[in-house]
């Protein structure tokens with residue numbers, strides 16, 4: 001028997017070590033990784049510099065309560081602001097970052113209605129789950145946190161009909177990750193922002209999966225020329241060390257005064273030491289240009305595979321966040337299994353989307369190798 005709750009569907013495969021973009025299982029089999037542990041290991045596995053940072057801090061001090069000054073939080077927050085007027089609150093996960101964003105939005109505006117979108121994913125705590133626009137994730141957990149409204153993604157009319165002076169915030173992913181790697185239209189996002197301004201609602205962008213260089217810019221919202229009031233980070237922020245952040249306009253500071261919100265572990269010294277280095281490494285023009293270039297290589301390769309493959313319905317995404325929509329769920333499951341057997345680890349999103357999130361440090365050669373495996377498997381499945 002297992003002593004664990006069966007809330008995850010686990011494979012028998014156990015990954016026991018990693019180096020750069022390669023993982024090794026308990027039998028010594030190597031895999032090329034196109035998952036980054038679900039968008040977490042953006043700088044790859046076993047990175048010597050990050051290992052050093054963690055080791056140095058672990059020999060100095062692991063933890064202090066948030067009753068004391070914390071220069072590691074200050075310097076990481078400054079890096080996250082990236083020259084703009086943003087301040088940060090640190091926590092330990094994506095759901096917690098969204099939880100903070102929801103609380104801040106209600107407190108800052110004195111309003112309660114929060115609009116989110118169908119097929120969004122914002123996490124599993126009560127607030128974040130209630131924000132998530134997927135019935136399957138709510139099942140059995142009613143009553144949810146009140147005053148969340150779910151609207152169709154990429155459609156402006158339903159939003160025009162729903163947003164009003166009681167709306168505290170509109171919350172969205174600029175590319176829906178778990179929901180199926182679905183990018184927002186630029187015009188739609190800009191119209192969403194205008195409506196938020198018109199009704200005094202805050203625009204919250206969930207960058208938990210799209211942030212930290214994943215799409216070829218530090219934050220994915222930069223592609224859309226918008227200026228969110230709040231955005232949230234986690235996954236890639238700590239490259240595997242649990243850490244999350246809620247980043248908001250400095251003008252929101254007074255709504256989160258002393259005693260309003262907090263977390264024992266949030267902004268822990270080990271996490272901050274690593275996160276600082278992660279942001280520093282990712283937020284370099286050369287690094288981000290390289291992500292864009294490799295994203296184009298992967299996207300182009302997939303489009304070529306799709307050209308004469310009837311299983312593939314669409315290739316979409318940005319940078320190194322790419323979805324390949326296949327004909328149905330069964331085909332997707334077979335694809336995932338066969339890719340794994342061929343030594344390539346990939347993910348699923350939505351019902352029938354193959355999701356590719358390789359570490360941002362992936363090489364051109366590894367992309368070529370991954371594409372060859374994808375080509376072989378997807379062609380074998382055409383019958």
Ligand SMILES: *Cc1c(COP(=O)(O)O)cnc(C)c1O
Pocket residue numbers: 093094095096098121122123124173177178206207208209210234235
């Ligand atoms: C993964 C994810 C979350 C939840 O993050 P956790 O760390 O699992 O709580 C929230 N939003 C998005 C967009 C995500 O991809």
